[in-house]
Amino acid sequence: MAPAEIVAQVTDSGLRGRGGAGFPTGIKWKTVLDTAGDRKYIVCNADEGDSGTFADRMIMEGDPFVLIEGMVIAGIATGARKGFVYLRSEYPHAIATMTEAVEIARKAGILGVSVLGSAHAFDMEIRTGAGAYVCGEETALLNSLEGKRGIVRAKPPLPAHKGLFNCPTVINNVISLASVPVIMDRGAAFYKDFGMGRSRGTIPIQIAGNVKHGGLYETAFGLTLGEIIDTIGGGTATGRPVKAVQVGGPLGAYFPRALFDTPFDYEAFAAKDGLIGHAGIVVFDDTADMLKQARFAMEFCAIESCGKCTPCRIGSTRGVETADKIAMGIEPEKNKALLTDLCNTMKFGSLCALGGFTPYPVMSAMNHFPDDFRPTPLVEAAE
Ligand SMILES: Cc1cc2nc3c(=O)[nH]c(=O)nc-3n(C[C@H](O)[C@H](O)[C@H](O)COP(=O)(O)O)c2cc1C
Ligand code: SF4
Known part of the structure; x- marks a missing residue:
């Protein structure tokens, strides 16, 4: 497929960034594709700093090749020949697994001067973060990747225009990139068929904190908060009533039981002054202050x-x-x-x-x- 066709598939799938902001992935890719540059980059945000989240870690440790494949596709779609995974230092197993997987992919000819014998070159490196939450913010991450202090850059310019080393750059979360192979394999319509409203596809919801059945549950958008906490999570581990749940990491709102009818959907959460973020949920019982x-x-x-x-x-x-x-x-x-x-x-x-x-x-x-x-x-x- 030509780059524009790949970008169109990703756009049509309705995939939105899973790192927090929910920005349409296809539009980001199109901006990089349409921006001229001798060098372009694909940067994977694997800083995963939100409280109660571990979906990126599970992908990288459990299926590193799906992320590598997503990054290679992003490279071919936008004209980037180099990728970086910015991986938090607190994930030693993910760092080891990803590093080994990149070596294997290189030996198999999936990475390198000729991706699977094609005219496309793409290679990638794993870089380790140094433990700052703000380095998950995309522009601070770029500074950190360049070896500078992890301080936020003013926008504009957007990273898609001037990102890593001032070159057009796609920055996507692990889950966003890892969702691309299935979209290319089964088609945009297949992926889009899951979900509700403008929240299409599936989302790995991570339930943590004071909850009976914590873990990661991949499901289509649209389950209510109550279904997630009570039916899947089984209520609190202490057996006491749920007082509040924080959705979307340390910057996410606390939801009381009165709002448990809110469907898991970007717009529905925004309408209640909340956010989905990276889909981490932390549960608190009635002893929380x-x-x-x-x-x-x-x-x-x-x-x-x-x-x-x-x-x-x-x-x-x-x-x-x-x-x-x-x-x-x-x-x-x-x-x-x-x-x-x-x-x-x-x-x-x-x-x-x-x-x-x-x-x-x-x-x-x-x-x-x-x-x-x-x-x-x-x-x-x-x-
Ligand atoms: C303080 C702060 C921390 C962030 N941490 C992360 C993070 O750990 N992982 C991530 O993917 N996005 C994080 N983001 C969002 C990124 O800035 C950016 O929106 C994201 O990497 C874009 O990828 P996406 O479009 O695939 O979601 C953070 C944003 C802010 C403001
Ligand atoms: S000081 Fe400003 S730019 Fe830096 S983390 Fe806070 S809000 Fe972001």
């Missing part, structure tokens, strides 16, 4: 912030302090209003989604669990 979780979101952001923009760098630290004041019962109403104001500043003023989405867990905790944000009777008495 949601004010503590809100504070944790701000603290996580403060620790992981790359420091480039003010709302995230400074706002997150002020957020921790404000949450502490609420916990101590110091002017709770005023401080709750201040925390809301701060969240809006971070949401609309941050350069990337680390600062921009930290308000989601904070605000969802505050909105859905207001009782946890009231001062304890002991503190009230002291006031």
Whole structure:
């Protein structure tokens, strides 16, 4: 197939990026295909930093060749001859398996100057990250891959225009790339047949935290949150009632049971001020303190912030302090209003989604669990 035909298949399949943002993969590939460049790159984002997620790891350890195949197809589709897998250092088994698989693919003539005897050249390398959550953000990842500090780049330019070493670059998550072989094998219509709305295909949902049957469940989009938590997950491991689930990693919103009828779909989650992200779900029982979780979101952001923009760098630290004041019962109403104001500043003023989405867990905790944000009777008495 010609590159444009491959890109059309991927576009028609409805595949959207599984790394978090849900951007249509075919459109990203088309931009790189249409951008002139002596060198182009395929970068696989295997940083998998979201809490409770392990789908990328399972693909790389269990079926490394499906990822290699997806990357080679991406290379042929866009005119890239070189690929990198940016793999987190915390995954030693995945690093070993991928490294060995690349060697085997090279010896088998799948990688190299002539992919399976064709006129296409494509080779790839495994690179190890150094343990920063922000290096999963695509532009910080590119800087890290170039040997620089993992700091976020302003967009534009998009990586598809000027990415790795300023060359047109496809950056895709492991699952996005690993989904391509089945699309090429069975056709776009086959893949598109799964799912609902604009969320097509299947998604490996990872259930973790305080849950009876944790694990990875690949299913079509469209199951409700309740079906996932209660039917598949079997409720909490402690046997206590589920209080909240955090969907989409540390930047994802907390959903109360009242929202368990939400279908697993990018748009449905966005409509409830949440996100699917990399499809990790962390379950909490009724002993969870949601004010503590809100504070944790701000603290996580403060620790992981790359420091480039003010709302995230400074706002997150002020957020921790404000949450502490609420916990101590110091002017709770005023401080709750201040925390809301701060969240809006971070949401609309941050350069990337680390600062921009930290308000989601904070605000969802505050909105859905207001009782946890009231001062304890002991503190009230002291006031
Ligand atoms: C703070 C932060 C961390 C991220 N971490 C990851 C990650 O670990 N893995 C990933 O695939 N995408 C991650 N992303 C999303 C990437 O920036 C990017 O959208 C993704 O790699 C694009 O691939 P996709 O279109 O296939 O999803 C992160 C984004 C942000 C803002
Ligand atoms: S939001 Fe945070 S992580 Fe993102 S660019 Fe700004 S300081 Fe860096």
